[in-house]
Amino acid sequence: MRIKRYVVNDMHEAFQSIKEDLGKDAIILSSSKVRAKGVRGFLGGTVLEVTAALDRGEDRQAAFLPTAQVSQLVDDNHRIEKELGEVKVMLKRILNSTSQNDSPFVRWKDVLESLEINSEIADEIIYGLAEGAGEEVVNDNLMKEALKGHLTRLFQEIEPRASNYKLHAFVGPTGVGKTTTLAKLAAQNAFSMGKKVGMITIDTYRIGAVEQLRTYGNILGVDVDVVMTPEQLHEAVRRNADKDVVFIDTAGRSPSDSMKLSEVRTFLDAVKPLEVYLVLSLTTKKHDLDRIAEDYRVLDYTSLIFTKVDETETYGSILNVAYSNKIPVAYLTNGQDVPEDIETAEPWKLAELILGEVVKDGSS
Ligand SMILES: Nc1nc2c(ncn2[C@@H]2O[C@H](COP(=O)(O)OP(=O)(O)OP(=O)(O)O)[C@@H](O)[C@H]2O)c(=O)[nH]1
Numbered sequence: 001m002r003i004k005r006y007v008v009n010d011m012h013e014a015f016q017s018i019k020e021d022l023g024k025d026a027i028i029l030s031s032s033k034v035r036a037k038g039v040r041g042f043l044g045g046t047v048l049e050v051t052a053a054l055d056r057g058e059d060r061q062a063a064f065l066p067t068a069q070v071s072q073l074v075d076d077n078h079r080i081e082k083e084l085g086e087v088k089v090m091l092k093r094i095l096n097s098t099s100q101n102d103s104p105f106v107r108w109k110d111v112l113e114s115l116e117i118n119s120e121i122a123d124e125i126i127y128g129l130a131e132g133a134g135e136e137v138v139n140d141n142l143m144k145e146a147l148k149g150h151l152t153r154l155f156q157e158i159e160p161r162a163s164n165y166k167l168h169a170f171v172g173p174t175g176v177g178k179t180t181t182l183a184k185l186a187a188q189n190a191f192s193m194g195k196k197v198g199m200i201t202i203d204t205y206r207i208g209a210v211e212q213l214r215t216y217g218n219i220l221g222v223d224v225d226v227v228m229t230p231e232q233l234h235e236a237v238r239r240n241a242d243k244d245v246v247f248i249d250t251a252g253r254s255p256s257d258s259m260k261l262s263e264v265r266t267f268l269d270a271v272k273p274l275e276v277y278l279v280l281s282l283t284t285k286k287h288d289l290d291r292i293a294e295d296y297r298v299l300d301y302t303s304l305i306f307t308k309v310d311e312t313e314t315y316g317s318i319l320n321v322a323y324s325n326k327i328p329v330a331y332l333t334n335g336q337d338v339p340e341d342i343e344t345a346e347p348w349k350l351a352e353l354i355l356g357e358v359v360k361d362g363s364s
């Protein structure tokens with residue numbers, strides 16, 4: 001059996017080469033996308049790696065049995081995987097070694113950490129880039145382009161289904177901007193998109209919370225339902241059956257108070273399915289944000305909203321939370337004004353926000 005590996009741009013090219021080389025009886029053993037070599041790979045380009053085999057007459061029988069060649073192939077794969085693992089460890093050692101501080105990768109890892117990106121995530125980004133660069137000499141301009149592309153790919157696209165859900169609930173710690181953000185989105189839906197909007201609050205804990213939402217409701221001409229129990233919430237949602245979209249406000253909870261989080265959960269469970277936004281303020285310390293995102297997982301949040309972009313200058317926490325929890329970011333808010341201070345959070349926008357001046361003026 002002849003086994004050959006092809007690195008091609010697409011399957012069509014693979015078929016052509018295999019047919020020319022091994023003839024029409026060849027079979028494809030495997031195909032996978034791998035990072036392209038050189039600058040193209042560094043910038044995120046991929047190629048197709050296809051392994052094909054031709055079962056020659058003399059060892060046809062072997063093709064149907066676990067042959068020496070096949071086990072050789074498996075052994076080779078294991079050896080390559082092991083070697084790759086060793087190279088990664090070596091690379092890590094080089095990057096961490098203090099004597100190599102002039103390496104551009106070490107320097108750029110420091111830049112990422114200065115943007116408040118968690119060290120492990122910064123490591124992962126830099127190893128990915130270093131691996132992609134191979135022997136290539138990486139100057140700062142190339143690095144900036146690669147970083148922008150890499151960060152963009154680390155964020156999940158917000159799924160279109162989110163906007164199809166009728167019910168949208170806002171959860172998160174106290175004072176992060178849940179009610180204000182809800183009002184911004186309610187206003188946009190009512191005025192810009194001409195939708196019929198409903199608002200419900202289960203926040204009856206804080207004095208003034210209901211009044212705050214009612215004030216927005218009056219301005220927007222939208223009724224506000226106030227509910228005290230999961231059953232009442234269910235009933236209120238039913239009453240809002242004629243609405244295109246219904247926003248549900250919840251009281252801010254200390255995330256360490258698992259009793260209260262589970263209470264919110266019983267409310268949300270009563271009206272599924274719904275989009276659950278975990279609202280987080282960028283003024284919160286990054287370690288606290290990591291912990292809050294973890295604690296709130298009991299509420300099965302489906303996307304993130306980061307508020308108070310206008311009150312800070314470092315945004316690495318957005319990546320830390322979104323990437324670690326594999327959750328898309330839906331919106332960013334950048335001020336107190338309703339409804340204008342909110343924007344959608346596309347991955348490229350988040351990458352540019354986080355890298356900011358670093359990729360603009362090259363201050364590395
Ligand atoms: N600077 C700034 N302030 C904001 C932003 N979003 C909300 N705020 C302010 O943050 C404060 C708290 O906002 P709320 O919407 O009441 O917060 P909440 O999460 O509903 O608070 P609780 O219901 O008490 O948990 C208000 O003064 C808002 O105007 C923002 O993007 N930037």
Ligand SMILES: [Mg+2]
Binds near residue numbers: 179251252
């Ligand atoms: Mg509120």
